[in-house]
Amino acid sequence: MAVNEAERSAMRRALELASLGPRGVNPQVGAVILSPTGEVLAEGWHHGAGTPHAEVDALSQLAPGAARGATAVVTLEPCNHTGRTGPCAVALIEAGVSRVVFALDDPGAVSGGGAERLRDAGVGVEAGEQADAARALIGGWLAALRLGRPHITVKWAQSLDGRAAAADGSSQWITGHPARADVHRRRAQADAIAVGTGTVLSDDPALTARDGDELHPRQPVPVVIGARATPSDAAVRRHPRAALFYDTRDLHAVVADLHARGIQSVFVEGGPTLASAFIAAGLVDRVLVYLAPVLLGGERLALTDIAVPTIAEARRLTIEEWVPLGADLLAVGHPTSVNENDDENEGAG
Incomplete structure (x- = not known):
């Protein structure tokens, strides 16, 4: 019927x-x-x-x-x-x-x-x-059910030569306003936003999602990961949502606890150490890379060690889309699966 x-x-x-x-x-x-x-x-x-x-x-x-x-x-x-x-x-x-x-x-x-x-x-x-x-409506719940953990997006902004900051550590702002607005929109779509203690101590981020100067109605839960203490006057402690602090390097344990709390999606913002740790641990479902048309040089790379000893073990990405954002460019991708690699190899014949 x-x-x-x-x-x-x-x-x-x-x-x-x-x-x-x-x-x-x-x-x-x-x-x-x-x-x-x-x-x-x-x-x-x-x-x-x-x-x-x-x-x-x-x-x-x-x-x-x-x-x-x-x-x-x-x-x-x-x-x-x-x-x-x-x-x-x-x-x-x-x-x-x-x-x-x-x-x-x-x-x-x-x-x-x-x-x-x-x-x-x-x-x-x-x-x-x-x-x-x-x-x-329930895409986040379906993804978390399938994965057995929250869906995890790792985001970073970098210069064309792969740097996240200048030699003196300054990084605001590598990208322009359209890219930063896009980041805030994506923050608001996530259940939680995660950074390392290094980022908290160096940048003192608020970890809020904003629409211009106004707070977005939907705010992610701030998550701080790392052994160093977060200052009592840190901006993250004034977040509209109560922050979660994890004094550990065991990302699998962190993700399991977030899953148990009903967190369906996590937006990993940095810095390079934390982003690299999530990638090395295989805990990444989506990658957002904001590319700015600037050159910085130096040693402050957007990623550090991600456990790739040789080119044959490179962590390959499948790019879903390229999004122009003013003068910047956003690459949206996900880790290439074995099946996707097989398809590419078959096509190369």
């Missing part, structure tokens, strides 16, 4: 409701319950870990039996497992819902399978309605 206009409208509303929920360990999910004639009976969304899932949140607003014969429109396949809450598929079956329309399959090995359970109970199921919009 094809999705009708009332269900399409309900899915658009469910996506709006989903966006009200917090980003974190659990996905943002919204639900709308429709009567057999297409009228909205109830709405709900997931308010955070440990709270009722979107379907149950919506059902809780109805009197017993009021959902019998109704249609549930949900942004993610109803779950099929018992955690801190029960299986949503079972809740819908017990409520007497006769049809479920959802946008995305639940990719969880434990939580997936709700659609099959619904069908086995005689409930009509339609999957894929506005899937692209739902995927865009």
